[in-house]
Amino acid sequence: MRQKGLKPNAFTFNSLIFLLCKTGKLVDAEKVLREMISQGVFPDNVVYTTLIDGFSKMGNVSSAHRMYDEMQSQNIIPDFITYTALICGFCQNGKVAEADKLFHEMLNIGLKADEFTYTTLIDGYCKAFSLHTEMIQMGLIPNVVTYTALVDGLCKQGEVDTANELLHEMCGKGLVLNIYTCNALLNGLCKSGNIMQAVKLMKDMEVAGIKPDAFTYTTLMDAYSKSGQMVMAHQLLHEMLQKGIKPTVVTFNVLMNGFCMSRMLEDGQKLLNWMLEKGIMPNATTYNSLIKQQCIRNDMRAATEVYRGMCHQGVAPDVNTYNILIRGHCKARNMKEAWFLRKEMVEKGYNLTVETYNALIKGFIKRKKYMEARELFEEMRKKELPADKEIYCIFAEMNYEEGNIDLTLMLCDEAVEKCLTNNSKGGRS
Ligand SMILES: *[C@@H]1O[C@H](CO)[C@@H](O)[C@H](O)[C@H]1NC(C)=O
Ligand SMILES: *[C@@H]1O[C@H](CO)[C@@H](O)[C@H](O)[C@H]1NC(C)=O
Ligand SMILES: *[C@@H]1O[C@H](CO)[C@@H](O)[C@H](O)[C@H]1NC(C)=O
Ligand SMILES: *[C@@H]1O[C@H](CO)[C@@H](O)[C@H](O)[C@H]1NC(C)=O
Numbered sequence: 001m002r003q004k005g006l007k008p009n010a011f012t013f014n015s016l017i018f019l020l021c022k023t024g025k026l027v028d029a030e031k032v033l034r035e036m037i038s039q040g041v042f043p044d045n046v047v048y049t050t051l052i053d054g055f056s057k058m059g060n061v062s063s064a065h066r067m068y069d070e071m072q073s074q075n076i077i078p079d080f081i082t083y084t085a086l087i088c089g090f091c092q093n094g095k096v097a098e099a100d101k102l103f104h105e106m107l108n109i110g111l112k113a114d115e116f117t118y119t120t121l122i123d124g125y126c127k128a129f130s131l132h133t134e135m136i137q138m139g140l141i142p143n144v145v146t147y148t149a150l151v152d153g154l155c156k157q158g159e160v161d162t163a164n165e166l167l168h169e170m171c172g173k174g175l176v177l178n179i180y181t182c183n184a185l186l187n188g189l190c191k192s193g194n195i196m197q198a199v200k201l202m203k204d205m206e207v208a209g210i211k212p213d214a215f216t217y218t219t220l221m222d223a224y225s226k227s228g229q230m231v232m233a234h235q236l237l238h239e240m241l242q243k244g245i246k247p248t249v250v251t252f253n254v255l256m257n258g259f260c261m262s263r264m265l266e267d268g269q270k271l272l273n274w275m276l277e278k279g280i281m282p283n284a285t286t287y288n289s290l291i292k293q294q295c296i297r298n299d300m301r302a303a304t305e306v307y308r309g310m311c312h313q314g315v316a317p318d319v320n321t322y323n324i325l326i327r328g329h330c331k332a333r334n335m336k337e338a339w340f341l342r343k344e345m346v347e348k349g350y351n352l353t354v355e356t357y358n359a360l361i362k363g364f365i366k367r368k369k370y371m372e373a374r375e376l377f378e379e380m381r382k383k384e385l386p387a388d389k390e391i392y393c394i395f396a397e398m399n400y401e402e403g404n405i406d407l408t409l410m411l412c413d414e415a416v417e418k419c420l421t422n423n424s425k426g427g428r429s
Pocket of ligand 1: 027030060063
């Protein structure tokens with residue numbers, strides 16, 4: 001256009017800015033805005049709103065706000081879409097006070113919020129009860145999505161009672177609850193330790209004709225598992241199956257984790273076999289729980305058996321599987337197996353954790369395999385991972401005896417920096 005001597009107009013600039021914002025190129029979009037102004041084409045409310053929305057979506061609220069200020073200094077009047085975009089940005093950044101301030105500013109200048117504005121704000125602003133009242137006063141009827149956001153938000157803030165009250169009010173107003181709202185509340189109740197109330201809610205749901213789903217059951221099972229009530233958790237599984245609700249892998253992982261935490265490994269193993277029989281595929285997480293507990297019991301034979309079963313089922317071990325197994329083998333002084341697994345995991349591109357490095361190095365030192373220990377120690381240092389103090393001492397001493405004074409001093413420095421600085425009480429022995 002330029003080559004042909006054509007001058008872009010407001011529409012051209014607007015389109016360009018819109019496209020750049022949509023593709024996340026906010027710096028370029030702003031450049032176009034500057035060019036637009038310098039060519040004497042005046043941006044309007046829509047252009048600024050587009051930029052504010054773009055910056056907000058990128059999480060750059062300071063720039064979004066800068067645009068908003070600029071817009072006002074040009075006497076361009078923001079509308080409720082402008083405000084909503086900005087409020088959305090602040091909420092996503094957890095800056096609820098600012099969002100709230102803007103919201104009131106918006107109402108003060110006579111703009112009306114729409115349900116999206118409210119939902120956005122409620123989502124971020126979890127102490128939303130007064131807002132909810134305000135919303136009703138404005139004559140807006142919150143819909144079930146709003147309520148779900150509100151219930152979820154309140155529960156996450158630990159205000160489960162308020163959420164509960166709200167739901168009752170909502171039913172009183174004739175709004176039909178759906179499964180998502182109920183699950184949000186049930187989750188809140190479980191997370192805050194109100195299992196009894198959660199059970200009651202599930203019964204109420206059934207009475208109201210809302211069928212609990214796999215998520216409902218799994219959430220409740222998780223609460224029972226975490227409080228060690230495995231009998232109750234197991235009972236729920238039966239109930240679920242009786243009703244023909246198909247458990248998901250999450251359901252099983254919740255149960256498996258529960259059995260393992262309660263040291264009921266035999267039940268865990270039974271559950272695994274049962275899953276396989278029913279053709280429900282466990283995933284690496286399922287196996288990892290079981291392997292970890294066998295390692296804690298120092299039963300590396302059983303741990304290896306579970307691991308073999310996993311591979312046999314075609315479930316690929318993940319980074320946690322390797323780290324768990326290697327540490328187990330180190331504890332049992334099976335350094336050959338540990339070394340082999342370490343090689344395999346590195347080949348797959350997985351990283352060892354700090355704990356795994358430390359366990360391997362200590363294991364090799366105990367077996368007097370200094371070469372392997374040294375190789376791992378060097379690798380650790382290269383990755384700037386903090387080795388245990390004990391390991392630094394051993395290598396510093398080793399190097400001292402070999403006459404490597406420079407390296408000895410360097411290791412002492414590193415040890416001080418990495419191990420002792422935080423630990424002023426116990427560390428300086
Ligand atoms: C926000 O956008 C401006 C460009 O307008 C940029 O200079 C700044 O670094 C951005 N800030 C963040 C936190 O991304
Ligand atoms: C296994 O399932 C759990 C849910 O319990 C999930 O969080 C995890 O990402 C899954 N793991 C893999 C490797 O797919
Ligand atoms: C492994 O660690 C390196 C840094 O030491 C990192 O760049 C890489 O992304 C990590 N790989 C995985 C799979 O986490
Ligand atoms: C020491 O504390 C800092 C920050 O408090 C932390 O980043 C670092 O990981 C800590 N180092 C150790 C060895 O715990």
